[in-house]
Amino acid sequence: MNDHIFRFHHEGIDGAVIRVLEDEILSVNEFLSEDHQQGDTDEYAFAYTSCYLNVYGRHVLIDAGFDPDTVPGALESIDVLPEDINWVLLTHADRDHVGGLLMGNGSLTYPNAQHVIGKALWEDLSNPETLAALSDERSPFFRRLVAALDGRLQLCDEEEAVTEDITFLLSSGHRLGHAVYEIKTQGTPLVHTGDSYFHPLFIESPAWINRVDSLPDVGSNSRQRLTERLAQTAACVLGSHLPFPGIGTILRDGSDYRWVSRTEHERPIS
Numbered sequence: 001m002n003d004h005i006f007r008f009h010h011e012g013i014d015g016a017v018i019r020v021l022e023d024e025i026l027s028v029n030e031f032l033s034e035d036h037q038q039g040d041t042d043e044y045a046f047a048y049t050s051c052y053l054n055v056y057g058r059h060v061l062i063d064a065g066f067d068p069d070t071v072p073g074a075l076e077s078i079d080v081l082p083e084d085i086n087w088v089l090l091t092h093a094d095r096d097h098v099g100g101l102l103m104g105n106g107s108l109t110y111p112n113a114q115h116v117i118g119k120a121l122w123e124d125l126s127n128p129e130t131l132a133a134l135s136d137e138r139s140p141f142f143r144r145l146v147a148a149l150d151g152r153l154q155l156c157d158e159e160e161a162v163t164e165d166i167t168f169l170l171s172s173g174h175r176l177g178h179a180v181y182e183i184k185t186q187g188t189p190l191v192h193t194g195d196s197y198f199h200p201l202f203i204e205s206p207a208w209i210n211r212v213d214s215l216p217d218v219g220s221n222s223r224q225r226l227t228e229r230l231a232q233t234a235a236c237v238l239g240s241h242l243p244f245p246g247i248g249t250i251l252r253d254g255s256d257y258r259w260v261s262r263t264e265h266e267r268p269i270s
């Protein structure tokens, strides 16, 4: 089995988690405040992923990875072409999530897709002052991205329907305008949480600050609201950087939350 793609099924939806960069062995303490530092056993594999979903025949990609080759290569192995993608849902605009949106010649990797992103995030990113302040290393890519996506975007805010089956949910904090996406299924919803959770500890203690969030307090508030919603709806949860493949559910026991990784009780579809 290809360890860069994990296929799954949830209540009528087929999906695939795609590894877009090799895992990074990190200490969770890098993200935690002084009060919450963990003991010796805190190292873990921080994954980098995108997600493909077949939503009743519509091809949906959630984030595009770091480069324009990895995700199309993985999609090819499940007989999906870049031209087939109908929707690209973006959680935020860090390079490991949007780097794959543009090919080397500057054109869009998913030419027929409607791209969806948070309104506040896009207004900030496309502001000439923001672009002017980017480093020399980042500036060319983001200038080309803003130009390529101009007129190809659906900008969403707060809680907004993208389609009948897909809802944009603003969950700001990791970055201004960071979004999560809730997909209707035949049963419990499927929710892609983007960079809301850098480690299962943030699911179990959603109020804890993630030190690398741009807006740590806003992120903590968003995470608390999101975690309660995910537990109440018994959602199938996906996260960009949770240990691969980063799929599970959140159980609520009194005021405690517990992350149950789906691979603990289920084999992948090979």
Ligand SMILES: [Zn+2]
Pocket: 094, 096, 097, 195, 240, 241
């Ligand atoms: Zn990320």
